[in-house]
Amino acid sequence: MTLKIIKTTFKLCFLSVITFCFSQPQVISAQTEPIINVLILKNKKIRIRADRSIPLKIKSERFSNETINGLTLKKQNNRTTLFFDKNIQKIYDLQNNERLLVRSSDRRGIWVGQKRYAGKLKIFIRDNDILVVNVIGIEKYLDSVVGSEMPAKWPIEALKAQAIASRTYALRQKGNSIYDIDSTNKNQVYIGLEAGTNKTKRAVKSTRSLVLTFNKKLINSLFHSSSAGMTENSQDVWKNQYPYLSSVKDFDKNNPKLAWNKQFSQSQLQKLFPMIGGIKQIEILNVTSTGRVKNAKVHGESGTEQISGVDIRKRMNLKSTLVRFKFLEDNETKSLEDKPKTHIVKAGDNLFDIAYKYKVNLQDIVALNSIKDSSIININQILLIPKSSLNNFSTADKILLVSGFGSGHGVGMSQWGARYMANKGEKAEEILKHFYRGVKIKPFKRFYL
Numbered sequence: 001m002t003l004k005i006i007k008t009t010f011k012l013c014f015l016s017v018i019t020f021c022f023s024q025p026q027v028i029s030a031q032t033e034p035i036i037n038v039l040i041l042k043n044k045k046i047r048i049r050a051d052r053s054i055p056l057k058i059k060s061e062r063f064s065n066e067t068i069n070g071l072t073l074k075k076q077n078n079r080t081t082l083f084f085d086k087n088i089q090k091i092y093d094l095q096n097n098e099r100l101l102v103r104s105s106d107r108r109g110i111w112v113g114q115k116r117y118a119g120k121l122k123i124f125i126r127d128n129d130i131l132v133v134n135v136i137g138i139e140k141y142l143d144s145v146v147g148s149e150m151p152a153k154w155p156i157e158a159l160k161a162q163a164i165a166s167r168t169y170a171l172r173q174k175g176n177s178i179y180d181i182d183s184t185n186k187n188q189v190y191i192g193l194e195a196g197t198n199k200t201k202r203a204v205k206s207t208r209s210l211v212l213t214f215n216k217k218l219i220n221s222l223f224h225s226s227s228a229g230m231t232e233n234s235q236d237v238w239k240n241q242y243p244y245l246s247s248v249k250d251f252d253k254n255n256p257k258l259a260w261n262k263q264f265s266q267s268q269l270q271k272l273f274p275m276i277g278g279i280k281q282i283e284i285l286n287v288t289s290t291g292r293v294k295n296a297k298v299h300g301e302s303g304t305e306q307i308s309g310v311d312i313r314k315r316m317n318l319k320s321t322l323v324r325f326k327f328l329e330d331n332e333t334k335s336l337e338d339k340p341k342t343h344i345v346k347a348g349d350n351l352f353d354i355a356y357k358y359k360v361n362l363q364d365i366v367a368l369n370s371i372k373d374s375s376i377i378n379i380n381q382i383l384l385i386p387k388s389s390l391n392n393f394s395t396a397d398k399i400l401l402v403s404g405f406g407s408g409h410g411v412g413m414s415q416w417g418a419r420y421m422a423n424k425g426e427k428a429e430e431i432l433k434h435f436y437r438g439v440k441i442k443p444f445k446r447f448y449l
Helices: 002-023 138-149 156-172 198-206 266-272 309-316 330-335 351-358 362-368 415-423 428-435
Strands: 035-043 045-050 056-059 066-068 070-076 079-084 087-094 099-103 110-112 115-117 120-125 130-137 210-214 259-264 281-287 293-300 303-308 323-328 341-344 382-385 399-405 440-443
Touching: 035 045, 035 138, 045 056, 045 130, 056 070, 130 138, 138 156, 138 198, 156 198, 156 210, 156 415, 156 428, 259 266, 281 323, 293 309, 303 309, 341 351, 351 362, 351 382, 362 382, 415 428, 428 440
Parallel strands: none
Antiparallel strands: 035 130, 045 070, 045 110, 056 066, 056 099, 070 079, 079 087, 099 120, 110 115, 120 130, 210 440, 259 399, 281 293, 293 303, 323 399, 341 382
16 A cells, blocks of 8 residues: 555656646756857957966867967968967968867866957958957856946846846847857947956846847847936937837936036047038037937038937047037136036026026926926925036137036936946846836747847
8 A cells, every 4th residue: 555655656746747847938058058159359460378277279171179278360461370379480371261269178268368258269260350259158158248237346136137138138139140249338348257256147147048028029128327317219319119118217317427528629520520621510400308419410611411419429439419519718628527517406496597597408407307397396406407508509619518418328228227226125127127118027938039
């Protein structure tokens, strides 16, 4: 009787295990973890070496798993050469489109220039440059990305939100030729093993495989540093409109990147706008609902040019498009302060009087402080006062002052906003669902791609 009970119990346990296994979603496992191909370097001279005594292995059509300590590649005068550390007298000529694979069993990684990387390296010889691509598992990659994109000392829930957003963003880029994603802020920053800490690794591990989806597809999980009060609608920055990338309130006012100035001399403006002879006037044609420059007309000595806010930011290397322009005399620039003025609301104050007092446009104050109803302000409320109005300036003075707020394109998750929310006790899921509207957080599945 006892033996029969034991056999029955064993069968029930076995069936339970089978049922559990088949009922679970097909999420990332150690064996099926997606691989990401990251462009980490594009140059004409590249140095790669082992970390210490453990050698590297190099493989290609001409090299069959040769053991080396390091290698140097150089492109000069339409010639690409390669030599190994052990035999610098032996120089190999490489052809365009030739490929090399470098790998190591050393957990300390492979040095590429001044940075160390885990995983393998693919080297591509192209007409103008040598490309180095890091081939690495998505989770190991994120250990560094989170630490590269956010200070590791920030709250763990902010780091977890960054891990989920970055995992989603990277996986959505998969499928390109040669490499999936860039390692700079063109996509998301990845500076190798040095950026990973115990805290960033914990943030990645605790969110393993989690991604953001909308209608069962990975979202375009864009993020930025600081929006200065309100994030931006995607369609107001680029052509595509994503329902989950709509403007929401940001919580980023207490950060060092909120307000900034940048000055341009006449000679600099001549170089930036040579076809129209520099800049005499910048006419803002329209702004977005959050006050960012959408389109502008630039007037020069020899013509005009109409340009989008996104393009003017890129050309002038501005931190954001939430900017205003003003020409100043040389001596006026000496009195400029880096931080915006503040005004503490008193009884009887209204926005019209405040705007008149500081000689700025009311809508600038509304946009900068994320005020939804311009008729309602609270006593003791601290208002940030922008330094320049919406008026356009036309002058022959030498210095162009650009006064700006925020850092980045302003779309999606604000990193400083995420930090604030995490410090207030919000969890990663709450942070993400605030900045990405209507999304779900799910374990990654292949059909999400």
